[in-house]
Amino acid sequence: MLLDTYNPLVDEMVQIMDKEGKIVNPDLMPDLTPEEMLKMYKTMRFSRIIDEKTLQYQRQGRMLTYAPNLGQEAAQVGSAAAIKQTDWVAPSFRELGVWLYKGAPLHNIFLYWFGNEMGMHMPKEVRIVPVSVPIASQMQHATVLAFAARYRGLDDVAIAYVGDGGTSQGDFHEALNFASVQNTANVFIIQNNQFAISTRREIQTKAKTIAQKAIGYGIPGILVDGNDVFAMYAVTKEAVDRARRGDGPSLIEAYTYRMGAHTTSDDPTVYRKDEEVEVWKDKDPIDRFRKYLISEGHWDEDKEKEYSDERAQFVKETFETIEQSGEVPLEDIFDHVYAKRTPILEAQYQLKKAFFEKEGK
Numbered sequence: 001m002l003l004d005t006y007n008p009l010v011d012e013m014v015q016i017m018d019k020e021g022k023i024v025n026p027d028l029m030p031d032l033t034p035e036e037m038l039k040m041y042k043t044m045r046f047s048r049i050i051d052e053k054t055l056q057y058q059r060q061g062r063m064l065t066y067a068p069n070l071g072q073e074a075a076q077v078g079s080a081a082a083i084k085q086t087d088w089v090a091p092s093f094r095e096l097g098v099w100l101y102k103g104a105p106l107h108n109i110f111l112y113w114f115g116n117e118m119g120m121h122m123p124k125e126v127r128i129v130p131v132s133v134p135i136a137s138q139m140q141h142a143t144v145l146a147f148a149a150r151y152r153g154l155d156d157v158a159i160a161y162v163g164d165g166g167t168s169q170g171d172f173h174e175a176l177n178f179a180s181v182q183n184t185a186n187v188f189i190i191q192n193n194q195f196a197i198s199t200r201r202e203i204q205t206k207a208k209t210i211a212q213k214a215i216g217y218g219i220p221g222i223l224v225d226g227n228d229v230f231a232m233y234a235v236t237k238e239a240v241d242r243a244r245r246g247d248g249p250s251l252i253e254a255y256t257y258r259m260g261a262h263t264t265s266d267d268p269t270v271y272r273k274d275e276e277v278e279v280w281k282d283k284d285p286i287d288r289f290r291k292y293l294i295s296e297g298h299w300d301e302d303k304e305k306e307y308s309d310e311r312a313q314f315v316k317e318t319f320e321t322i323e324q325s326g327e328v329p330l331e332d333i334f335d336h337v338y339a340k341r342t343p344i345l346e347a348q349y350q351l352k353k354a355f356f357e358k359e360g361k
C-alpha cells in the first residue's frame with residue numbers, strides 16, 4: 001500500500017496523469033468507470049464555470065466578496081470522489097468542487113456568498129459542516145466528528161480540508177496530535193496552493209514539504225500532484241479506506257496553485273508575476289483531464305460546448321433567482337457581527353443601502 005511505504009523525506013510527488021493527459025504511472029491508476037470519470041470531469045468543469053461567472057457578477061457590483069477556486073479543481077473533486085456520501089467533510093472556505101461533488105445545491109452556495117448563513121444549512125444527505133472562517137479551526141471539528149462516530153459505533157470517516165497557510169495555525173497541530181494519539185478515522189487534506197493571501201508557502205514553514213510534517217505525528221504523510229485528478233482520487237481513497245478500517249489518520253499534501261486571486265478583494269499582480277501564473281496554466285487540471293477523456297473516446301468538443309452552455313445558463317438562473325428574491329436582506333450581512341454596529345460597519349451599511357435604493361433593489 002502506498003501510504004504505508006511512502007517516505008515523504010525522499011519519495012517523489014505522486015503523479016498518475018501528466019499535464020498532457022497521459023497516464024505515466026499505470027500501476028496506480030484507479031479503477032474508475034467512464035461514468036464515474038465523467039461525473040468527476042463535469043463537476044470540475046461546472047466549478048470553473050461558477051467561478052468565471054461569479055467573478056463577473058462580483059465585478060458588476062452584484063455579489064459580495066468571493067473566493068475563486070481556479071486551478072484547484074482536481075485537488076477538490078479528485079478527493080471528494082473518493083469519500084463515501086455518508087462520510088463527513090469539514091471544509092475551508094475554498095472547497096467549491098467538494099461541495100458540488102457531494103451534492104450541495106448551487107442555490108445554497110450562492111446564498112452563503114451573498115452573506116446569508118442559511119446557505120450553509122445543507123440538505124441532510126450532504127454531510128459538509130458549515131464554513132468555519134477562523135483559519136484551520138475546521139481541523140478540530142473533523143477530529144471530533146471522527147471521535148464521535150467511533151463512540152457511536154459507526155465507521156464514518158471525517159475529512160478536513162485546509163490551505164498551506166492554515167498549517168501554521170495552532171489548530172493544525174492540535175488536530176493532528178489528537179487524531180494521531182486517539183487513532184481517529186481522519187484524513188487531512190492540505191490544499192497547498194502556494195499562497196496564504198500574499199504570503200508564499202516558503203515563508204510559512206522551513207519544512208521542505210508539508211507532507212513531511214506527518215512524521216512528527218507518527219502518521220502517514222504523502223505529497224500528491226494536486227492538479228492530477230487520478231492521483232488525488234487514488235491516494236484519498238487509500239487514506240479513507242485505511243481510516244475506516246481503524247488504521248488511523250493520514251495527511252495528504254495536494255501540490256497545486258491558486259491561479260486566481262485570493263478573493264475578489266485581492267490583487268495578486270502586486271505580489272506575483274504573470275509569467276509564474278502562465279507556468280501553472282500549462283498544468284491546468286481540467287485541460288489535462290479533458291485531453292485524457294477525449295483520447296479515450298469518452299468526451300469530445302461538441303459535448304464540451306453543450307455541457308458548458310447548459311451549466312452557464314443554470315448558473316445564471318440560480319444567481320438571478322437569489323438576486324431578485326430578496327432572500328438575503330441587507331441587514332443579515334451586518335447584524336451578526338457585533339451586538340451594536342461599529343461606526344465603520346454602520347457607514348458601510350448606509351453606503352450599501354443607498355446603492356441598493358439607487359439601483360431599485
Ligand SMILES: Cc1ncc(C[n+]2csc(CCOP(=O)(O)OP(=O)(O)O)c2C)c(N)n1
Nearest residue numbers: 094133134135163164165166193195196197
Ligand atoms: C485565524 C485567522 N487568521 C487570519 C484570517 C484571515 N485569512 C483569511 S484567508 C487567509 C489565508 C489562508 O491561506 P491558506 O490557509 O493557505 O488558504 P487559501 O486561502 O490559500 O485557500 C487568512 C490569513 C482568518 N480568517 N482566520
